[in-house]
Amino acid sequence: MSAIAMRELTKVYPNGVRALDALDLEIADGEFFALLGPSGCGKTTLLRTIAGLEVASAGSVRIGERTVTNLPPGKRDVAMVFQDYALYPHMTVQDNIAYPLRIRKMDRRGRAAKAADTADELGLSALLERRPGQLSGGQQQRVALARAMACHPQVFLLDEPLSNLDARLRLEARTFLKRLQRELGVTTVFVTHDQAEALALADRIAVMEGGRIRQVGTPTEVFRRPANTFVAGFIGSTPMNLVDAEVHDGELAVAGTRLPMPQDADDRVTDGEKLVYGVRPEYLDYSPEPVPGALSGQVVVVENLGSFSLVSLDVPTGDGVMDGVGDAVGVAGTTLQVVVPEGREPEPGDTGWVVPRPGRSLLYRDGELVSTAPAPAVPTARTGVDAER
Amino acid sequence: MAQVTSPPDQVVEGRRPATGASPGPDAAGLGRARATGFLVPSMVLILLFLVVPAAWTIYLGITNYRLTGLAAANPEIVGLDNYTRALGDERFGSSLVLTLQFVLGSAVIGQAGLGFAIAFALRDRRGPLRRVVEAFVMLAWILPSSVVAFLWIALLDRDAGTLNTLLGIPGTAWLLDHPMLSIIIFNTWRGTAFSMMLYAAALENVPRSHLETARLAGASTWQQLRDVVFPRIRGHVLTNLLLISLWTFNDFAPFLITAGGPEQRSEILPVYVYKVALSGGELGFGAAISFIMLLINLVIALVYLRMLGRRKEKA
Numbered sequence: 001m002s003a004i005a006m007r008e009l010t011k012v013y014p015n016g017v018r019a020l021d022a023l024d025l026e027i028a029d030g031e032f033f034a035l036l037g038p039s040g041c042g043k044t045t046l047l048r049t050i051a052g053l054e055v056a057s058a059g060s061v062r063i064g065e066r067t068v069t070n071l072p073p074g075k076r077d078v079a080m081v082f083q084d085y086a087l088y089p090h091m092t093v094q095d096n097i098a099y100p101l102r103i104r105k106m107d108r109r110g111r112a113a114k115a116a117d118t119a120d121e122l123g124l125s126a127l128l129e130r131r132p133g134q135l136s137g138g139q140q141q142r143v144a145l146a147r148a149m150a151c152h153p154q155v156f157l158l159d160e161p162l163s164n165l166d167a168r169l170r171l172e173a174r175t176f177l178k179r180l181q182r183e184l185g186v187t188t189v190f191v192t193h194d195q196a197e198a199l200a201l202a203d204r205i206a207v208m209e210g211g212r213i214r215q216v217g218t219p220t221e222v223f224r225r226p227a228n229t230f231v232a233g234f235i236g237s238t239p240m241n242l243v244d245a246e247v248h249d250g251e252l253a254v255a256g257t258r259l260p261m262p263q264d265a266d267d268r269v270t271d272g273e274k275l276v277y278g279v280r281p282e283y284l285d286y287s288p289e290p291v292p293g294a295l296s297g298q299v300v301v302v303e304n305l306g307s308f309s310l311v312s313l314d315v316p317t318g319d320g321v322m323d324g325v326g327d328a329v330g331v332a333g334t335t336l337q338v339v340v341p342e343g344r345e346p347e348p349g350d351t352g353w354v355v356p357r358p359g360r361s362l363l364y365r366d367g368e369l370v371s372t373a374p375a376p377a378v379p380t381a382r383t384g385v386d387a388e389r
Numbered sequence: 390m391a392q393v394t395s396p397p398d399q400v401v402e403g404r405r406p407a408t409g410a411s412p413g414p415d416a417a418g419l420g421r422a423r424a425t426g427f428l429v430p431s432m433v434l435i436l437l438f439l440v441v442p443a444a445w446t447i448y449l450g451i452t453n454y455r456l457t458g459l460a461a462a463n464p465e466i467v468g469l470d471n472y473t474r475a476l477g478d479e480r481f482g483s484s485l486v487l488t489l490q491f492v493l494g495s496a497v498i499g500q501a502g503l504g505f506a507i508a509f510a511l512r513d514r515r516g517p518l519r520r521v522v523e524a525f526v527m528l529a530w531i532l533p534s535s536v537v538a539f540l541w542i543a544l545l546d547r548d549a550g551t552l553n554t555l556l557g558i559p560g561t562a563w564l565l566d567h568p569m570l571s572i573i574i575f576n577t578w579r580g581t582a583f584s585m586m587l588y589a590a591a592l593e594n595v596p597r598s599h600l601e602t603a604r605l606a607g608a609s610t611w612q613q614l615r616d617v618v619f620p621r622i623r624g625h626v627l628t629n630l631l632l633i634s635l636w637t638f639n640d641f642a643p644f645l646i647t648a649g650g651p652e653q654r655s656e657i658l659p660v661y662v663y664k665v666a667l668s669g670g671e672l673g674f675g676a677a678i679s680f681i682m683l684l685i686n687l688v689i690a691l692v693y694l695r696m697l698g699r700r701k702e703k704a
Binding site (some may be wrong): 051052053072073074075076078079080082083084086088089090099100103104147151 | 596598599601602603604605606607608612616617620621
């Protein structure tokens with residue numbers, strides 16, 4: 001168990017691609033840490049550089065008290081579970097789990113005992129004599145985890161741990177992984193492109209783009225207060241609504257409507273400044289009747305997502321004047337998405353009004369969050385929809 | 390198995406439905422006559438050029454047929470005389486030993502070993518180095534035997550050989566002092582390309598993550614080969630060894646360099662047959678030896694196939 005610290009870490013591939021760009025990151029001892037980002041953002045390269053499978057072009061990696069930047073993978077005391085699990089098809093489950101111990105020259109009996117213990121912890125005892133080809137995807141994953149656990153490494157590295165499982169098994173494995181990590185207390189870094197997976201599993205998340213880290217924070221922080229419009233668009237099962245806004249007399253003009261200024265942005269904006277107003281679909285309340293301080297538009301799409309629906313509204317923007325019933329006069333418009341609980345869904349073509357919840361909207365200037373207030377310290381329910389009602 | 394929408398034997402509009410699951414005896418729908426028509430030309434060719442000569446060889450093997458003389462006009466059936474003579478012949482025995490040395494040295498150790506080493510060394514490389522190495526190795530493979538033999542004689546010649554000039558030791562008679570070593574190295578040089586290509590393709594099939602898992606466990610290169618690479622490419626290795634063993638066993642090209650000499654010290658079986666049957670004119674005896682070689686080839690093939698089969702059972 002150890003903390004991981006990266007300083008100025010840079011990786012440039014021979015073909016000139018800069019996969020990691022002077023990256024600084026600290027991962028605390030025992031933390032469950034997610035590297036999240038779209039494909040090509042450098043998250044896998046970062047994981048592989050921690051593992052030693054890629055050699056850093058510049059900068060340093062520390063694991064615990066040791067600088068491991070130039071150590072080969074076998075000397076770093078880390079274990080990695082690959083996306084395809086990388087189980088050896090010609091070995092039994094027991095031999096697979098004991099493989100790292102065999103390389104460390106543990107005697108046969110010790111290996112068998114250790115493999116059996118580890119298998120027992122993960123509920124694999126009945127499968128020790130099987131071969132990987134005879135196991136289900138979930139069992140294979142647990143064998144791969146057992147192999148990683150068997151030699152008690154300081155750090156676990158998981159590459160897309162859930163992506164090879166089917167949807168139902170994925171939820172089960174997610175809960176299992178989180179519990180296992182909590183019980184073992186080993187520093188664990190995992191890579192994912194799935195923001196829901198990162199939010200659900202991780203203690204902290206680093207959102208990456210183009211070889212840089214765009215935000216590091218708890219799931220609550222990156223969900224509630226994305227530091228920039230990239231993170232705002234990437235995190236959340238529905239991306240944040242981002243609408244052009246202009247400051248007028250301490251209020252915001254958004255799509256022809258005056259909205260109150262988000263509280264911690266009050267004194268950091270100047271009159272007449274053009275900004276981007278951001279609010280999550282979960283933090284908008286839909287109303288079929290006109291309400292004061294509401295944005296209005298025409299319902300174009302209703303997507304049923306089970307206990308709630310995602311409603312898309314065409315909201316006219318620009319200086320166009322609303323004609324009472326909310327029909328657009330101007331041509332320019334923007335789409336707002338709002339989450340509506342079951343039973344209250346409008347029909348496409350209806351006119352609807354949406355009101356942002358107080359304290360849940362954000363302002364972005366040049367793509368960066370306008371705020372210096374510290375992010376909320378106490379994590380609360382994240383997924384908004386159910387928790388807020 | 391693919392989902393079958395109707396039972397395979399159900400007749401739809403007078404025809405069997407073409408299903409992926411069980412295509413039935415006539416998958417192409419040609420009918421027996423037309424299918425036979427397609428097969429006949431190749432069958433005739435196989436019969437003419439493979440079966441008939443083989444049968445002819447077996448027949449010759451039990452006669453005293455000769456190139457010249459009385460027995461050329463009226464060959465007599467001599468039964469198994471040729472075979473007993475061959476098996477009792479010291480020259481045949483030493484020739485067989487030399488052939489096995491040749492196969493083991495140039496095919497199993499030389500071509501397969503060197504081919505794998507090159508393929509493994511180049512496995513992660515792209516770009517000019519790999520292309521240049523592959524081009525040179527392939528060049529040795531595609532050149533005609535006569536050209537290659539001439540090049541090797543020029544290289545190893547006692548008086549004006551390139552090797553002696555390079556080493557500064559004129560007068561060293563490589564082909565006379567080390568005839569077997571010379572043809573083993575020659576055949577290794579000549580045939581490595583095939584093994585290299587085959588292993589390069591096989592290594593592509595070893596998942597990167599498997600090797601990396603071993604590396605993370607601290608495995609050395611040798612341990613990675615033993616635990617990850619070889620179990621994975623065992624089938625490729627056996628197939629490769631089967632093919633190059635048979636090819637090498639029947640290879641006549643060394644004759645172009647040493648002609649079996651000096652004093653029959655590099656007289657491998659194909660060369661021996663050639664000398665007995667064509668130089669010595671004893672076609673019947675030569676045919677008998679050829680048939681023994683065929684049987685040895687069959688044994689080699691069966692051994693490898695057994696090993697391949699055992700692998701499938703284990704998996």
